Amino acid sequence: MTPQEYVQLKAFARQDGALLSLVMIGAFACYIIGMTQPLLTFVALMTIAATPFFVASRLRHYRDYGRQGRLSFGLGYAYSILTFFYGGLLLTAATFIYFAYLDNGYLISQFTDILQSPESQQAMKLYGVDKEMNDSLRILSELRPIDYALNVLSSVILSGFFWGLPIALFMRKKQ
Structure with missing residues (x-):
C-alpha cells in the first residue's frame, strides 16, 4: 500500500465512521427512550443489527469510487476496523456526555x-x-460516566474486529 492509498483509506474510514456514529447514536437514543416506549427498543435493536450492513455498503462505495472497483481482503478488513474505530470514538463521546450531564x-x-x-x-x-x-x-x-463510555468504545472496537472479517470477505473484488 502506498502512502497515498493509506491516506485515502483513512479519509474514507473517518467520513464513514462519522456516518456510522450517527447511526449508533440514534440507536443509543432509541434504546434510552425505549425504556418507556417499547417500540423504540425494537428500533434500537434493529438499528444495531443493521450496522454491519451499513459498513458493508460504505465499503462497497469505497471500493467502487475510491479504489476503482478493486479491493483486497486486507484493505477491506483495515477499512472496516478503522470505520468502527472512528464511529466508536464519536459514540463514546456521546455516551460520556449523556451519562455525565443528561442521565441523572x-x-x-x-x-x-x-x-x-x-x-x-x-x-x-x-x-x-x-x-x-x-x-x-x-x-x-x-x-x-467514563466507565460507561470506555465500555462502549471497547465493545465497538471489538465488534469492528469481529464484523470486519465477513464484511471484508464478501466485499473484496479483483478486476
Whole structure:
C-alpha cells in the first residue's frame, strides 16, 4: 500500500465512521427512550443489527469510487476496523456526555423499576438469580460516566474486529 492509498483509506474510514456514529447514536437514543416506549427498543435493536450492513455498503462505495472497483481482503478488513474505530470514538463521546450531564440516574431507575416488578421478582427467584441481579444493579449504579463510555468504545472496537472479517470477505473484488 502506498502512502497515498493509506491516506485515502483513512479519509474514507473517518467520513464513514462519522456516518456510522450517527447511526449508533440514534440507536443509543432509541434504546434510552425505549425504556418507556417499547417500540423504540425494537428500533434500537434493529438499528444495531443493521450496522454491519451499513459498513458493508460504505465499503462497497469505497471500493467502487475510491479504489476503482478493486479491493483486497486486507484493505477491506483495515477499512472496516478503522470505520468502527472512528464511529466508536464519536459514540463514546456521546455516551460520556449523556451519562455525565443528561442521565441523572434515569437508566438505573428504569432498571430498578423493571427488576422490582412482580413478574421479574418471580422469575429471578425461580432461577435463583435475585441476589446476583441486585448486586449487578448496585455495581451499575456505582459506575462513572467514563466507565460507561470506555465500555462502549471497547465493545465497538471489538465488534469492528469481529464484523470486519465477513464484511471484508464478501466485499473484496479483483478486476
